[in-house]
Amino acid sequence: MSRQERKLRTRQALLDTALDLLADRPFASLSLREVAKGAGLVPTAFYRHFASMEELGVALVEEATRTLRGMMRSARADPDTYQGMVSASVATVQQFVRANEDHFRFLTRERYGGGPLARAIAAELRMFSGDLAIDLARFAPLRAWSTEDLHMLADLIVSVMLTTIVELLEARPGEDPKITGMAEKRLRLVLLAVPHWKTS
Amino acid sequence: MSRQERKLRTRQALLDTALDLLADRPFASLSLREVAKGAGLVPTAFYRHFASMEELGVALVEEATRTLRGMMRSARADPDTYQGMVSASVATVQQFVRANEDHFRFLTRERYGGGPLARAIAAELRMFSGDLAIDLARFAPLRAWSTEDLHMLADLIVSVMLTTIVELLEARPGEDPKITGMAEKRLRLVLLAVPHWKTS
DNA sequence: GGTTACAGTGAACGACCGTACACTGAATAG
DNA sequence: CTATTCAGTGTACGGTCGTTCACTGTAACC
Numbered sequence: 001m002s003r004q005e006r007k008l009r010t011r012q013a014l015l016d017t018a019l020d021l022l023a024d025r026p027f028a029s030l031s032l033r034e035v036a037k038g039a040g041l042v043p044t045a046f047y048r049h050f051a052s053m054e055e056l057g058v059a060l061v062e063e064a065t066r067t068l069r070g071m072m073r074s075a076r077a078d079p080d081t082y083q084g085m086v087s088a089s090v091a092t093v094q095q096f097v098r099a100n101e102d103h104f105r106f107l108t109r110e111r112y113g114g115g116p117l118a119r120a121i122a123a124e125l126r127m128f129s130g131d132l133a134i135d136l137a138r139f140a141p142l143r144a145w146s147t148e149d150l151h152m153l154a155d156l157i158v159s160v161m162l163t164t165i166v167e168l169l170e171a172r173p174g175e176d177p178k179i180t181g182m183a184e185k186r187l188r189l190v191l192l193a194v195p196h197w198k199t200s
Numbered sequence: 201m202s203r204q205e206r207k208l209r210t211r212q213a214l215l216d217t218a219l220d221l222l223a224d225r226p227f228a229s230l231s232l233r234e235v236a237k238g239a240g241l242v243p244t245a246f247y248r249h250f251a252s253m254e255e256l257g258v259a260l261v262e263e264a265t266r267t268l269r270g271m272m273r274s275a276r277a278d279p280d281t282y283q284g285m286v287s288a289s290v291a292t293v294q295q296f297v298r299a300n301e302d303h304f305r306f307l308t309r310e311r312y313g314g315g316p317l318a319r320a321i322a323a324e325l326r327m328f329s330g331d332l333a334i335d336l337a338r339f340a341p342l343r344a345w346s347t348e349d350l351h352m353l354a355d356l357i358v359s360v361m362l363t364t365i366v367e368l369l370e371a372r373p374g375e376d377p378k379i380t381g382m383a384e385k386r387l388r389l390v391l392l393a394v395p396h397w398k399t400s
Numbered sequence: 401g402g403t404t405a406c407a408g409t410g411a412a413c414g415a416c417c418g419t420a421c422a423c424t425g426a427a428t429a430g
Numbered sequence: 431c432t433a434t435t436c437a438g439t440g441t442a443c444g445g446t447c448g449t450t451c452a453c454t455g456t457a458a459c460c
Contacts, residue, residue, distance in 0.1 A: 003427050007437065024314045028229040031417065044419075045438045052418095112309045112366065114224045122370075149385070156386050159363045160356070166312065170322075185349070186356050193393035203457050207407065231447065244449080245408045252448095403460085409453070417446070423439070430433080 011049045013039040015063060018056060019102045026113050027057055027106075057117050061110075064103040065124045071096040072128060082139055086187045090180050093161055097168045098176070108166050125162075129154045145199040153194070160186050211249045213239040215263060218256060219302045226313050227257055227306075257317050261310075264303040265324045271296040272328060282339055286387045290380050293361055297368045298376070308366050325362075329354045345399040353394070360386050 001009075017038035021030055032053050036046040050056040071092060078088040097104050110117045111125070133154035136142050142150065164183040171179055201209075217238035221230055232253050236246045250256040271292060278288040297304050310317045311325070333354035336342050342350065364383040371379055 003435090003437080006427095010437075026226040026228050026313050028226050032419090033417065041437095042439055043417090044421090044440085047419085048437055109312050109314060112312060113226050114309060152382055152385050153389070155363070155382075156360070156389065159359055163355070163359045182352055182355075185352050189353070189356065189393045189397060190390060191393075192396050193389045193391075196392050196396070197389055203405090203407080206457090210407080232449095233447065241407095242409055243447090244410085244451090247449085248407055401460100403458100405458075406456095408455090411451090411453100413448105413450075415447080418444100420443080421441090423441100424436105425438095426436095428433100428435075430431100 007049070010039065010041070010045075014041070014046065014049055014056065015060060018060060019106060022106055022109070023102065027060075027110055027117060028113065028115065054116060057110075058120060060106060061117055061120045061124070064100075064107050065121070067096065067100045067103040068107065068124065068128065072131060076135065082141070082191075086184050086191065089161075090164070090183045090187065093164060093183075094168060094176060094180050097165055101169060104165055105169050108162065108169065125158065129158045132157060141194050145197075149197070149199045153190075156190060157187065160190065207249075210239065210241070210245075214241070214246065214249055214256065215260060218260060219306060222260075222306050222309070223302065227260075227310055227317060228313065228315065254316060257310075258320060260306060261317055261320045261324070264300075264307050265321070267296065267300045267303040268307065268324065268328065272331060276335065282341070282391075286384050286391065289361075290364070290383045290387065293364060293383075294368060294376060294380050297365055301369060304365050305369050308362065308369065325358065329358045332357060341394050345397075349397070349399045353390075356390060357387065360390065 014035055018027075018030060018035050021034060021038060030053065032046050033043045035053070035056070036043045050059070074096070075089050075092045078085070078092065107121055111121045112118060129151070133147070133150045136150055136154060137145070142153075145153070160183065164179065164186075167179045167183075168176065214235055218227075218230060218235050221234065221238060230253065232246050233243045235253070235256070236243045250259070274296070275289050275292045278285070278292065307321055311321045312318060329351065333347070333350045336350055336354060336357075337345070342353075345353070360383065364379065364386075367379045367383075368376065
């Protein structure tokens with residue numbers, strides 16, 4: 001195994017350890033020594049990979065938002081009918097959350113945690129919402145909407161989706177269908193209003 | 201000043217100091233010594249008021265949710281017309297957030313922070329949403345709705361309101377009208393769907 | 401007015417924290 | 431084959447942490 005390959009592996013071990021420890025506590029309560037020990041390293045070796053815990057946090061945000069972007073890409077590839085969109089999107093969210101619980105837990109927990117991580121996550125979510133607004137504009141009933149109203153709708157949908165993600169993360173085993181069912185209902189209710197909205 | 205009065209005052213000083221320090225960091229990163237020092241106490245005096253930081257956290261949740269309940273009470277007292285409800289509710293939220301920024305910052309930050317505080321806050325929000333569902337049932341267009349759908353709608357409204365609260369807390373000065381405007385739009389959009397919903 | 405209850409003090413402890421510094425040994429470069 | 435680079439080691443430091451314990455002074459009580 002090459003040297004840089006081994007270094008990358010250690011770096012990933014640090015990230016994975018941190019994500020593990022973050023399952024039930026905020027990032028700010030994590031210590032450098034704790035993460036290093038979890039990855040099987042002596043504390044000072046940590047600095048070979050990150051200059052500080054904050055830098056590791058930023059790397060964690062990047063890793064998690066990569067998952068988020070993957071989710072959006074996957075949702076975009078789904079059937080593009082106005083009808084099937086709701087259940088397909090909710091199903092995509094459910095699958096991605098279940099396959100990457102740590103990432104989503106980290107994102108939703110640190111989103112309001114304050115500090116630079118919260119800012120980075122907020123920026124990412126704004127981009128996410130912006131992309132969604134663009135996608136929405138392609139649907140017939142929304143083509144005449146003002147960009148402001150499109151963003152309003154996109155924000156609303158993102159907010160519903162994030163609520164769903166948190167519900168999934170807090171769910172007991174087997175509750176997924178109940179949660180996705182409610183999520184679909186909420187989205188359908190919102191979309192039901194669309195044809196009756198007079199855009200400004 | 202009586203003895204217990206002075207004790208209560210010190211206790212409040214501890215709570216206020218903690219809330220101050222929590223302006224931009226999570227509760228879990230707060231230390232007992234830090235809070236004690238901020239309140240002008242020696243560390244060990246802390247124990248005269250709380251057995252642990254967690255107990256102080258619980259007291260903080262109680263204090264903050266008292267503000268939240270006050271907000272709901274105030275909103276309930278507002279004009280009960282289906283028309284004026286949206287702008288009146290949003291205005292109430294805006295006023296309460298501005299008058300109690302620390303409480304709302306604490307609630308929204310710790311809501312997903314994990315641990316016992318997050319559980320306590322989640323329970324309070326469920327109660328809040330339940331009360332709202334009951335209130336909603338009194339409006340004509342909703343009288344025929346199933347309780348399940350009423351809860352779905354209430355959750356949706358609470359979710360929109362919480363998004364609005366976070367936006368207000370992150371707003372730069374003077375942005376309040378823009379944010380309340382968007383919040384009203386989002387609520388109106390949701391309510392627009394109500395007459396067309398076929399309850400199950 | 402003597403006694404008691406108790407909010408707040410101050411020193412001390414062992415544990416953990418981030419970080420500096422000198423080091424080792426193996427993969428890499430020349 | 432030799433020289434260099436560098437991921438990881440081990441020790442040591444000063445600081446903060448939660449918690450212990452014996453204490454003091456004053457408001458409250460009989």
